[in-house]
Amino acid sequence: xxxxxxxxxxxxxxxxxxxxxxxxxxxxxxxxxxxxxxxxxxxxxxxxxxxxxxxxxxxxxxxxxxxxxxxxxxxxxxxxxxxxxxxxxxxxxxxxxxxxxxxxxxxxxxxxxxxxxxxxxxxxxxxxxxxxxxxxxxxxxxxxxxxxxxxxxxxxxxxxxxxxxxxxxxxxxxxxxxxxxxxxxxxxxxxxxxxxxxxxxxxxxxxxxxxxxxxxxxxxxxxxxxxxxxxxxxxxxxxxxxxxxxxxxxxxxxxxxxxxxxxxxxxxxxxxxxxxxxxxxxxxxxxxxxxxxxxxxxxxxxxxxxxxxxxxxxxxxxxxxxxxxxxxxxxxxxxxxxxxxxxxxxxxxxxxxxxxxxxxxxxxxxxxxxxxxxxxxxxxxxxxxxxxxxxxxxxxxxxxxxxxxxx
Amino acid sequence: xxxxxxxxxxxxxxxxxxxxxxxxxxxxxxxxxxxxxxxxxxxxxxxxxxxxxxxxxxxxxxxxxxxxxxxxxxxxxxxxxxxxxxxxxxxxxxxxxxxxxxxxxxxxxxxxxxxxxxxxxxxxxxxxxxxxxxxxxxxxxxxxxxxxxxxxxxxxxxxxxxxxxxxxxxxxxxxxxxxxxxxxxxxxxxxxxxxxxxxxxxxxxxxxxxxxxxxxxxxxxxxxxxxxxxxxxxxxxxxxxxxxxxxxxxxxxxxxxxxxxxxxxxxxxxxxxxxxxxxx
Numbered sequence: 174x175x176x177x178x179x180x181x182x183x184x185x186x187x188x189x190x191x192x193x194x195x196x197x198x199x200x201x202x203x204x205x206x207x208x209x210x211x212x213x214x215x216x217x218x219x220x221x222x223x224x225x226x227x228x229x230x231x232x233x234x235x236x237x238x239x240x241x242x243x244x245x246x247x248x249x250x251x252x253x254x255x256x257x258x259x260x261x262x263x264x265x266x267x268x269x270x271x272x273x274x275x276x277x278x279x280x281x282x283x284x285x286x287x288x289x290x291x292x293x294x295x296x297x298x299x300x301x302x303x304x305x306x307x308x309x310x311x312x313x314x315x316x317x318x319x320x321x322x323x324x325x326x327x328x329x330x331x332x333x334x335x336x337x338x339x340x341x342x343x344x345x346x347x348x349x350x351x352x353x354x355x356x357x358x359x360x361x362x363x364x365x366x367x368x369x370x371x372x373x374x375x376x377x378x379x380x381x382x383x384x385x386x387x388x389x390x391x392x393x394x395x396x397x398x399x400x401x402x403x404x405x406x407x408x409x410x411x412x413x414x415x416x417x418x419x420x421x422x423x424x425x426x427x428x429x430x431x432x433x434x435x436x437x438x439x440x441x442x443x444x445x446x447x448x449x450x451x452x453x454x455x456x457x458x459x460x461x462x463x464x465x466x467x468x469x470x471x472x473x474x475x476x477x478x479x480x481x482x483x484x485x486x487x488x489x490x491x492x493x494x495x496x497x498x499x500x501x502x503x504x505x506x507x508x509x510x511x512x513x514x515x516x517x518x519x520x521x522x523x524x525x526x527x528x529x530x531x532x533x534x535x536x537x538x539x540x541x542x543x544x545x546x547x548x549x550x551x552x553x554x555x556x557x558x559x560x561x562x563x564x565x566x567x568x569x570x571x572x573x574x575x576x577x578x579x580x
Numbered sequence: 581x582x583x584x585x586x587x588x589x590x591x592x593x594x595x596x597x598x599x600x601x602x603x604x605x606x607x608x609x610x611x612x613x614x615x616x617x618x619x620x621x622x623x624x625x626x627x628x629x630x631x632x633x634x635x636x637x638x639x640x641x642x643x644x645x646x647x648x649x650x651x652x653x654x655x656x657x658x659x660x661x662x663x664x665x666x667x668x669x670x671x672x673x674x675x676x677x678x679x680x681x682x683x684x685x686x687x688x689x690x691x692x693x694x695x696x697x698x699x700x701x702x703x704x705x706x707x708x709x710x711x712x713x714x715x716x717x718x719x720x721x722x723x724x725x726x727x728x729x730x731x732x733x734x735x736x737x738x739x740x741x742x743x744x745x746x747x748x749x750x751x752x753x754x755x756x757x758x759x760x761x762x763x764x765x766x767x768x769x770x771x772x773x774x775x776x777x778x779x780x781x782x783x784x785x786x787x788x789x790x791x792x793x794x795x796x797x798x799x800x801x802x803x804x805x806x807x808x809x810x811x812x813x814x815x816x817x818x819x820x821x822x823x824x825x826x827x828x829x830x831x832x833x834x835x836x837x838x839x840x841x842x843x844x845x846x847x848x849x850x851x852x853x854x855x856x857x858x859x860x
Contacts, residue, residue: 204686205682205686205691205790205791206791207789207791209686209691209789209790209791210690210691210692210693210789212691213690213691245791341835341836367835368834368835368836369835369836370835370836370838370839372795372799372839373835373838374590374785374786374795375583375587375716375785375786377583377712377713378583378584378827378830379830379835381583398693398786398787398789401693401695401786401787402786402787405701405702405786406713408702409702409703409704409711409713409714409715410713411711425693428692430692430693430694431692431693434693434695434787438702472689473690473692
């Protein structure tokens with residue numbers, strides 16, 4: 174009996190030894206702090222991809238081991254986390270954290286070590302680093318691709334003047350600088366330009382100043398906490414009857430809990446987005462249905478339109494490149510990603526030489542007819558009417574802003 | 581200027597509890613903002629059952645008082661009683677407590693922002709074309725009442741005077757037959773009870789998320805130190821100075837300079853009057 178147990182034990186051990194080592198994929202993700210809400214939803218989508226691939230037998234016949242640390246939306250933590258992932262956890266591949274601010278500090282490290290890095294909704298972090306193994310999943314490239322639509326819609330509405338309100342940090346400043354140049358080129362006169370520190374408690378004074386400046390369009394570049402406070406302040410103070418368009422680059426208004434909480438206060442705002450219902454991509458609806466079930470358990474963004482599909486797409490692109498090259502070699506994977514069009518649930522993606530999308534497609538949509546305390550309304554087309562780009566457009570902007578708000 | 585006064589009063593209201601715990605009791609209470617955020621989430625929970633946020637904040641104060649008593653008792657038994665390095669170890673304890681509260685909130689509520697609804701949120705008072713958000717006016721009123729109530733309590737009641745006495749001369753208080761530990765425990769309970777109401781104001785003024793306490797650590801300590809440790813009216817005035825200076829700087833030089841000028845002001849004041857503006 175003892176001998177039988179011993180032989181059985183040996184057999185199991187041999188089987189375990191024969192099991193190929195997992196493919197380790199590592200990343201940091203903001204799971205707390207100002208980007209935490211989006212980060213957790215994005216992480217769920219990546220975990221879904223890992224589960225899907227493992228259910229099919231893994232990558233190159235090896236299971237995926239997914240190693241994630243919380244960077245607390247703190248850019249000071251990300252270089253240390255990625256050093257640990259590479260030197261202690263010995264990961265095979267890395268994915269960037271969600272957001273520009275946490276990603277920017279790891280770019281020198283990644284370039285120095287010659288690593289493939291899948292970007293995660295960051296903005297222009299490779300602009301000066303010029304790393305040739307960087308591939309961003311975001312549908313924007315530079316400030317032009319992001320702001321162009323908003324300024325174009327504003328000009329069409331007859332705008333001559335513009336006001337800027339921007340958070341004083343990496344992402345917002347990059348976007349603001351680009352938007353200022355674009356506005357100048359478009360002949361828009363800047364009548365108000367304000368940067369604010371990240372820990373601003375109340376925006377009433379700034380909204381009053383914008384109101385006094387009487388701009389035609391107001392371009393706001395804010396992070397989630399600020400975006401909610403700004404929407405609240407415009408609801409209370411009002412931006413004045415001169416304003417035709419308000420919004421542009423407000424991060425956080427894409428997250429379901431914020432949309433539901435702000436409800437009718439959102440009406441009239443024209444803001445960027447990555448996906449809104451009505452845009453048809455193969456496989457996205459199936460993904461969103463599966464995501465919705467898991468999001469409920471994970472207590473994350475229940476609709477998940479903004480980040481989750483694009484994070485799942487990161488996994489799909491890695492999978493496609495690894496299966497095609499039959500390799501985990503970073504250079505080979507990067508070459509493949511540069512040369513081929515990737516098929517994902519957010520549509521086909523082809524990368525330009527800088528690792529950003531060759532054909533950016535930032536959506537600008539206007540909130541309309543939004544009522545309070547109703548999440549389900551956002552599942553249907555029409556609550557966010559796409560104004561830009563032309564290929565997805567389903568309506569014209571309602572201007573001025575106060576009219577669009579129904580006031 | 582007016583917005584500076586309103587925001588300044590709000591700063592004072594969120595700092596007044598710390599003024600008791602740190603200013604009077606000398607407890608390095610860095611978990612004060614975390615308890616305040618906990619108060620916001622409790623207010624949010626009651627708000628889901630139709631409670632008005634301020635009423636909810638008031639209703640939560642007895643619970644928070646008991647929580648404060650329990651926290652101080654634990655802190656006293658494990659740190660303060662044991663020796664001279666209690667300050668540094670206590671600091672670690674309160675950092676740990678803040679971290680536990682933050683993680684606990686994330687586990688229970690997730691990381692999404694939470695807001696409450698009330699008739700005075702999202703609306704403004706119009707004064708000849710000048711619109712003032714009601715939520716800031718409500719916070720202003722509650723802050724004034726809270727500071728007045730604490731000032732009266734500390735100066736007119738026996739326990740209040742004992743709390744002030746324990747801060748000034750603990751052995752003398754002992755000679756008078758009072759138990760300093762029980763007085764401190766009571767005072768810490770009051771400081772924590774105040775965080776429930778401050779938390780309610782926090783969620784009235786803006787949305788909250790579990791890590792919001794980090795934003796307020798610097799501001800609340802700045803107000804308390806600027807005021808002079810333990811001065812309630814000083815806390816109100818220091819909050820006003822901070823709010824008004826931020827507002828003026830924002831208007832004249834740009835919002836990015838506001839925190840630098842506020843903390844620069846603190847350095848200047850401490851250089852000239854190390855005991856703070858209203859400290860003795």
